[in-house]
Amino acid sequence: MxxxxxxxxxxxxxxxxxxxxxxxxxxxxxxxxxxxxxxxxxxxxxxxxxxxxxxxxxxxxxxxxxxxxxxxxxxxxxxxxxxxxxxxxxxxxxxxxxxxxxxxxxxxxxxxxxxxxxxxxxxxxxxxxxxxxxxxxxxxxxxxxxxxxxxxxxxxxxxxxxxxxxxxxxxxxxxxxxxxxxxxxxxxxxLQQSENRLKLTNNELEQTLLELKKTQNQLVHSEKMASLGQLVAGVAHEINNPANYISNGIEEISDNLGRLKETIYQIRPQGERGDKFISLFSEVLSTKNDLLPLLQEGSQRLKEIVRALRNFSRHDEAPVKNVDLHEGIDSTLAILQEKFNSIRVLKEYGELPPVSCKPAEINQVVMNICSNAAYAMNQLTARMPVFKISTSKNKDSVVLEFSDNGEGIPKKDQEKIFDPFFTTKDIGDGTGLGLSISYQIIKDHDGDLRFESNSNGTKFMIELPV
Ligand SMILES: Nc1ncnc2c1ncn2[C@@H]1O[C@H](COP(=O)(O)OP(=O)(O)O)[C@@H](O)[C@H]1O
Ligand SMILES: [Mg+2]
Missing domain, CATH: 3.30.450.40 (GAF domain)
Known part of the structure; x- marks a missing residue:
């Protein structure tokens, strides 16, 4: 079992x-x-x-x-x-x-x-x-x-x-x-898709920001131009009338003095008292005569300034015009005269045809280049400042060259000078907008703004199509 x-x-x-x-x-x-x-x-x-x-x-x-x-x-x-x-x-x-x-x-x-x-x-x-x-x-x-x-x-x-x-x-x-x-x-x-979308939006935002900055610059520029133009035109207009009174008055005074002289000689009193009176009168008159040409010169200068201001602002003119660029340069220099007081200015003007452009804007570019040059040259201690302006015509463009003998733009700054707000000047002396606006203006004219610079000086060139 x-x-x-x-x-x-x-x-x-x-x-x-x-x-x-x-x-x-x-x-x-x-x-x-x-x-x-x-x-x-x-x-x-x-x-x-x-x-x-x-x-x-x-x-x-x-x-x-x-x-x-x-x-x-x-x-x-x-x-x-x-x-x-x-x-x-x-x-x-x-x-x-x-x-x-x-x-x-x-x-x-x-x-x-x-x-x-x-x-x-x-x-x-x-x-x-x-x-x-x-x-x-x-x-x-x-x-x-x-x-x-x-x-x-x-x-x-x-x-x-x-x-x-x-x-x-x-x-x-x-x-x-x-x-x-x-x-x-x-x-x-x-997630990847929304990341891509985000990237795209980000790019768009960056683009918009860039455009906004550009627009802002242009706004600053046109705002400045508009108010400056208005101011200059207003001042020119206000000065013009009194300047005319003065120059007309001086001519009249001069005429009147001449007639007074003739009359006095005609009715000249006889005797010793008469001779004394004439010699005193002649003395007074000759001082007046010395003064008159000075007054005339001053009034002439006043008229020139008014003309330059009007030329600069061109407030009364259509934006695009065929203009004589030399006139614009001369007007700009007249306005900046004080800054060029101790600077020798050499002009080598070539034959230029009338150039179709916005004169107020081109004047602003010239003004900025010239005042930058004056600023650089006024810092010089070791050599006499010399500013040379030469103009010439190429096949289908005109070229304006502005050469100063300042100390130049340091290599490290050269790529930045056209950037908005780039300045090496003290607050109050510079905004850093001049060249960026100038560049924009020349590009808007289908032209070119270039420069060369070394320790012996700087040359800016404006090329405009004709
Ligand atoms: N002719 C020149 N010589 C030396 N430096 C210059 C000259 N022109 C321009 N620059 C340099 O470029 C900078 C930018 O110029 P700009 O845009 O006109 O602005 P800002 O004049 O207000 O400084 C200046 O601050 C200066 O450093
Ligand atoms: Mg400037």
């Missing part, structure tokens, strides 16, 4: 042992499958989900579950489309499948995974579906994460009973990871 018992016992033990070994073997297999899939889904998490990657996933799914074919379908509107299809047999359509139709459509709709061990023995599938569906066993699991349904993942085999419940569980777990990866991937893509 005992022996018999033992045998039974042994048999049970052996059976149990065999069972245990089998279970261990399957558990180990399942673990390995899960591990492989885990690694695979890590690989796609957060990165771009290209077709190549989808193909890799499907290949791995086929190899891990020993299937023949795998497919990933993603939802778009009312349809599922093939994001990837991998396997030996591609006879099935790879077009769109309406949600709710076909196995994948049903799995998507029900959100429940399906395992079919043998299609031909499964009562859920009718003849029609069997005809269409040439595989014998398959698993189809929804791709969902946190309640969000993205699509379906399928694996098929021509051989029946290839997949079991354990496989379905592993496949479902993998589907969650894949869905997470897809969502991450979409988020990543959206």
């Amino acid at each position: 005992i022996w018999h018992f033992n045998i039974v016992d042994m048999t049970v033990e052996v059976r149990l042992h065999k069972n245990f070994k089998e279970r261990m073997f399957f558990a180990n297999q399942a673990y390995q499958k899960l591990n492989a899939l885990q690694e695979l889904s890590m690989d796609i998490t957060g990165k771009d989900l290209e077709t190549k990657k989808v193909q890799t996933i499907l290949e791995e799914v086929i190899s891990i579950f020993s299937g023949d074919k795998a497919a990933m379908m993603l939802a778009e509107g009312d349809y599922l489309y093939f994001a990837g299809l991998n396997g030996v047999d591609n006879t099935e359509s790879s077009g769109k499948i309406p949600i709710g139709e076909g196995i994948s459509g049903k799995v998507f709709e029900s959100k429940e995974p399906i395992l079919v061990a043998d299609l031909s023995k499964d009562p859920k599938f009718n003849e029609r579906e069997l005809e269409k569906f040439y595989h014998r066993s398959f698993m189809s699991v929804p791709l969902k994460v946190k309640g969000k349904l993205l699509g379906v993942l399928n694996v098929h085999s021509k051989v029946p009973n290839v997949f079991n419940e354990e496989d379905l569980q592993i496949f479902s777990t993998f589907a969650v990871q894949t869905a997470t990866a897809i969502v991450n991937n979409r988020l990543f893509f959206e």
Whole structure:
């Protein structure tokens, strides 16, 4: 009995042992499958989900579950489309499948995974579906994460009973990871897109800022020009009338004095008292005569200044005009006369045709170049300041050159002098706007503003088309 018992016992033990070994073997297999899939889904998490990657996933799914074919379908509107299809047999359509139709459509709709061990023995599938569906066993699991349904993942085999419940569980777990990866991937893509949009907006903003700065400069320039022009024109007008009275008055006084002299000589009293009177009168008269030419000269100068101011502002003229540029230069120098008091000015004017331009603006450029030059030369201690202005005509342009013998512009500053607000002068002496505005003005005239500079001096050249 005992022996018999033992045998039974042994048999049970052996059976149990065999069972245990089998279970261990399957558990180990399942673990390995899960591990492989885990690694695979890590690989796609957060990165771009290209077709190549989808193909890799499907290949791995086929190899891990020993299937023949795998497919990933993603939802778009009312349809599922093939994001990837991998396997030996591609006879099935790879077009769109309406949600709710076909196995994948049903799995998507029900959100429940399906395992079919043998299609031909499964009562859920009718003849029609069997005809269409040439595989014998398959698993189809929804791709969902946190309640969000993205699509379906399928694996098929021509051989029946290839997949079991354990496989379905592993496949479902993998589907969650894949869905997470897809969502991450979409988020990543959206993030990238919004980053690109941000970059674009940033560029636009920078561009706008640049334009704003330019406009601001132009505004400052036109504002300054407008008010300066108005001021100058107003002053010129106000001075013009009294200057005319004075010059007319001086002529009249001079005439009157002449007549007075004649009359006095005619009615000159006789005798010693008469001689004394005449000599006194002559003396007074000669002082007056010395004074008169001075007065005349002063009044002439006044008239010139008025003319220069008017010429400079050109307030009463159309903005674009054919002008004599020499006149503009002379007027500008007359206005800046005080700054050029101790500077020798040499003019080498060539033959220039009338140039079509905005004279008020060109005068402003000349004024700025000349006052910069005067400023540089007034700092000189070691040599006598000399300023040379030469003009010439080329084939289809005119060139105005302004050369000073100041100490020049240091190399490191040379690329900055046309920048708005770049100045080396003290506050109050310079705004740093002169050359940037000048550059803009000359560019607006389709011309060119250049310079050369070294420690012996600086030469600015204005070239204007004719
Ligand atoms: N002829 C020149 N000689 C030396 N430096 C010059 C000369 N012209 C311009 N510069 C330099 O260029 C700078 C910018 O000139 P500008 O734009 O006219 O502004 P600002 O005269 O108000 O300083 C000056 O501060 C000066 O450093
Ligand atoms: Mg200046």
